[in-house]
Amino acid sequence: MAPTKKMGIKQKYAHLTRGLDWETTYEKMDDVFPYDKFEGIKITDWSKWEDPFRLTMDSYWKFQAEKERKLYAVIDAFAQNNGQTNISDARYVNVLKLFLTGISPEEYQAHRGFAFTGRHLRGVGPRVACQQQSLDELRHFQTQCHTISHFNKFFNGLSEFRTMHDRVFYLSVPKSFFDDARTAGPFEFMIAIGFAFEYVLTNLLFVPFMSGAAYNGDMSTVTFGFSAQSDESRHMTLGIEVIKFLLEQHPDNLPIVQEWVDKWFWRGFRLLGLVSMMMDYMLPKKVMSWKEAWEIYFVEAGGSLFKDLERYGLKMPKYHEQATEACEHISHQLYGLLYQLSHVTGLHAWMPDDEHMDWLSEKYPNTFDKYYRPRFELWKQQEAEGKRFYYNGLLQLCHTCQLPMTFTEPDDPTTTCFRESEYEGQHYHFCSDGCKDIFDREPEKYISSWLPIQQIFQGNCGGPTIPDVLAYYMFGPNDGGEYVGSEDNKLWESWKNATTKEAAE
Amino acid sequence: MTVEIKTMDFEPKRHTFGHVARRIGGDKPASRYQEATLDVQATENFHYRPLWEPEFWHYDTGKTKVVMEDWYKPLDPRQYYYATYNIARANMNQSVERNFTFVEDKNLLGKLSDELKQKLIIGLIPARHVHWGSNMNTSEMCQRGYGTAFTAPCMFSAGDHLGMAQIVSRIGLELDGQTGNGLDKAKDAWMNDKAWQGIRKLVENTLVQRDFFELFVAQVLGINGVILEAIYNGLDDAWGEASLPISMLSEFMNDWQKEEARWSHSTIKIVAAESAENKAIVSAWASDWINRAEDALRTYTAAIAGDENIAKTYADKERVTAKSLGLEI
Numbered sequence: 001m002a003p004t005k006k007m008g009i010k011q012k013y014a015h016l017t018r019g020l021d022w023e024t025t026y027e028k029m030d031d032v033f034p035y036d037k038f039e040g041i042k043i044t045d046w047s048k049w050e051d052p053f054r055l056t057m058d059s060y061w062k063f064q065a066e067k068e069r070k071l072y073a074v075i076d077a078f079a080q081n082n083g084q085t086n087i088s089d090a091r092y093v094n095v096l097k098l099f100l101t102g103i104s105p106e107e108y109q110a111h112r113g114f115a116f117t118g119r120h121l122r123g124v125g126p127r128v129a130c131q132q133q134s135l136d137e138l139r140h141f142q143t144q145c146h147t148i149s150h151f152n153k154f155f156n157g158l159s160e161f162r163t164m165h166d167r168v169f170y171l172s173v174p175k176s177f178f179d180d181a182r183t184a185g186p187f188e189f190m191i192a193i194g195f196a197f198e199y200v201l202t203n204l205l206f207v208p209f210m211s212g213a214a215y216n217g218d219m220s221t222v223t224f225g226f227s228a229q230s231d232e233s234r235h236m237t238l239g240i241e242v243i244k245f246l247l248e249q250h251p252d253n254l255p256i257v258q259e260w261v262d263k264w265f266w267r268g269f270r271l272l273g274l275v276s277m278m279m280d281y282m283l284p285k286k287v288m289s290w291k292e293a294w295e296i297y298f299v300e301a302g303g304s305l306f307k308d309l310e311r312y313g314l315k316m317p318k319y320h321e322q323a324t325e326a327c328e329h330i331s332h333q334l335y336g337l338l339y340q341l342s343h344v345t346g347l348h349a350w351m352p353d354d355e356h357m358d359w360l361s362e363k364y365p366n367t368f369d370k371y372y373r374p375r376f377e378l379w380k381q382q383e384a385e386g387k388r389f390y391y392n393g394l395l396q397l398c399h400t401c402q403l404p405m406t407f408t409e410p411d412d413p414t415t416t417c418f419r420e421s422e423y424e425g426q427h428y429h430f431c432s433d434g435c436k437d438i439f440d441r442e443p444e445k446y447i448s449s450w451l452p453i454q455q456i457f458q459g460n461c462g463g464p465t466i467p468d469v470l471a472y473y474m475f476g477p478n479d480g481g482e483y484v485g486s487e488d489n490k491l492w493e494s495w496k497n498a499t500t501k502e503a504a505e
Numbered sequence: 506m507t508v509e510i511k512t513m514d515f516e517p518k519r520h521t522f523g524h525v526a527r528r529i530g531g532d533k534p535a536s537r538y539q540e541a542t543l544d545v546q547a548t549e550n551f552h553y554r555p556l557w558e559p560e561f562w563h564y565d566t567g568k569t570k571v572v573m574e575d576w577y578k579p580l581d582p583r584q585y586y587y588a589t590y591n592i593a594r595a596n597m598n599q600s601v602e603r604n605f606t607f608v609e610d611k612n613l614l615g616k617l618s619d620e621l622k623q624k625l626i627i628g629l630i631p632a633r634h635v636h637w638g639s640n641m642n643t644s645e646m647c648q649r650g651y652g653t654a655f656t657a658p659c660m661f662s663a664g665d666h667l668g669m670a671q672i673v674s675r676i677g678l679e680l681d682g683q684t685g686n687g688l689d690k691a692k693d694a695w696m697n698d699k700a701w702q703g704i705r706k707l708v709e710n711t712l713v714q715r716d717f718f719e720l721f722v723a724q725v726l727g728i729n730g731v732i733l734e735a736i737y738n739g740l741d742d743a744w745g746e747a748s749l750p751i752s753m754l755s756e757f758m759n760d761w762q763k764e765e766a767r768w769s770h771s772t773i774k775i776v777a778a779e780s781a782e783n784k785a786i787v788s789a790w791a792s793d794w795i796n797r798a799e800d801a802l803r804t805y806t807a808a809i810a811g812d813e814n815i816a817k818t819y820a821d822k823e824r825v826t827a828k829s830l831g832l833e834i
Contacts, residue, residue: 020633064595085513115647455550
């Protein structure tokens with residue numbers, strides 16, 4: 001008998017993963033995998049799936065354990081050496097507040113979501129990759145929580161992040177985004193989170209926060225960022241492989257996938273509005289402007305990605321031109337809103353100083369001086385007169401993205417954009433064409449949105465008064481409001497004074 | 506004499522997060538396990554009904570018949586969070602590597618008779634499919650379960666079962682000269698040989714189980730406690746001179762069983778102790794799935810070891826365990 005040939009790596013990996021699976025006979029396959037057909041996606045041959053990376057569990061444990069050992073050594077050293085005193089300024093902590101209350105809980109949702117697809121996609125190849133991503137996402141939640149835990153010991157606005165995430169009005173923006181993905185079918189989840197979020201938009205979320213940490217002396221968070229980089233690369237590879245696979249499997253998948261790409265691009269763009277405000281206004285030391293980031297990571301990188309996907313018939317997401325145009329505006333509009341509302345948020349806001357405003361003029365030559373500087377100058381004047389401006393009403397929210405209706409018409413930055421739909425005799429309001437389209441496509445899903453302002457009116461948020469609602473949100477008295485004169489500000493000044501004094505002695 | 510480095514004093518304002526402090530009896534330093542686990546999963550104000558199961562929210566206590574006042578009662582005595590889990594498994598895997606190297610260096614499997622090799626391929630290697638089914642079940646418990654204290658360790662178990670399926674596969678590759686033919690044969694046995702059909706049916710029955718805690722009981726007391734326990738420990742006589750290398754190469758599985766049971770048994774115990782109703786429900790599930798596992802195992806051990814009694818021995822052992830967890834069997 002001729003000696004049998006030994007296997008190559010690819011074949012061996014196939015034996016160690018897809019070879020494990022079998023076609024069930026004692027139970028129907030459709031009962032074992034009950035959720036992967038209703039979305040209309042047609043898969044003719046799961047075995048055509050190309051494993052984007054070949055990681056057996058023993059290697060996974062080994063690599064990940066090594067990374068964790070290093071990361072926790074840095075986290076421990078950061079705490080021991082009071083690394084929080086070496087950040088650029090206590091204003092930077094606002095960035096961590098936004099991250100821990102708005103993003104980390106979504107890492108957790110991604111963990112459970114990938115457990116869902118890791119169990120319920122019929123193909124074994126993607127299932128294994130999803131399970132590893134599920135573990136990674138749990139890692140990201142937990143390491144972020146451990147990293148920021150040290151800041152929580154000194155600064156306000158971090159302590160109740162979990163409860164805040166479930167209740168606070170602006171945090172319903174990320175929460176509804178991920179609830180939307182989690183409640184979608186397994187294929188839509190993969191396009192929403194695996195492709196749109198982890199592939200198309202990840203550089204606009206992950207990089208700004210982690211580079212922001214690096215630029216602002218937060219060695220602990222940036223070490224997490226470096227440590228998570230290789231996980232993120234794996235997630236991106238999975239995201240791109242999924243979309244190619246779906247498009248290659250059957251031509252009928254294209255229109256479905258295109259609608260998902262349109263939807264999740266727009267939803268992601270709206271969610272990233274929070275990041276735009278962070279990048280342009282909250283980082284004491286700036287990495288780049290939101291507009292620059294959008295140009296590099298979406299217009300250029302995203303553009304060539306979609307160019308590559310053209311061969312499958314996939315088009316650039318609907319309203320991408322509107323998004324690019326809006327990048328001249330959204331950070332100013334949202335931070336302007338936060339400035340007026342910070343007393344009812346868990347975040348601090350402050351007036352950008354002259355140097356900062358000049359930077360904004362330089363980065364936004366078409367819009368900042370023309371539309372936004374005058375607003376800030378007016379508020380600055382009011383501050384000088386001892387009348388810092390706060391808005392005391394309740395805002396109307398977009399029914400889809402749940403951001404306040406603050407964005408302007410695509411071709412007219414002086415007019416607020418309002419869109420409306422009627423469904424079963426009720427009226428629903430939207431901030432944009434993109435958000436209206438999303439609702440109109442699945443109204444029966446979106447009518448159940450837990451809209452924070454409506455919930456306040458219905459008496460579901462602690463009571464009828466602002467203090468009742470803030471108590472329900474579990475905001476501490478020093479969590480939000482004006483930064484100057486805040487507890488965080490005073491603490492920071494006391495540290496700086498102590499350091500200067502020590503140095504002088 | 507002591508050496509004291511002079512540092513500036515920074516008095517913390519608080520020691521841990523609010524939701525953690527409320528659970529551990531006040532603001533005091535919390536462990537990493539606690540901060541990584543307690544109250545992590547969202548619990549309220551969900552936005553949309555799952556398209557695939559609109560009768561529940563995506564996080565919903567109604568997905569099991571047992572009722573817990575608080576799903577953060579069953580904590581993990583191992584206190585695993587992602588880092589400690591991976592470090593523990595990486596360490597365990599170092600001995601796996603050493604054992605494989607030892608067995609390969611001494612050619613302990615290569616020198617076995619073809620007959621014995623075939624016996625192992627047919628009798629042992631299909632266990633990798635049992636692990637794969639278990640991986641599906643534990644992923645399901647994570648996605649479907651309630652509360653991070655319960656669901657996070659389920660995902661760790663999913664990783665473990667995939668890892669163990671791959672260890673068994675590696676044993677198969679040692680036996681088939683790294684060709685993969687043995688794995689194909691083993692799969693054929695899993696699908697068609699009478700010996701495995703009871704076990705395959707049992708595993709497939711669990712794959713359609715929608716109550717996440719019944720699934721947990723079936724997995725822990727049925728598949729882990731009876732089937733896998735017997736496969737790795739009850740067949741030494743059948744494996745003959747291969748029993749030593751096989752025990753070496755399945756050391757991970759035996760260590761894992763003991764370690765994982767610290768968590769899974771304590772979880773069953775706590776959930777059953779919650780109320781008389783829970784105790785009755787969990788006891789009924791335990792009896793049922795241990796019985797079914799015993800039936801499934803009987804065909805297997807009869808065919809592989811020529812001994813039906815092994816099944817009873819292992820099932821009875823698991824019944825004793827179940828009783829020790831407060832269940833009525």
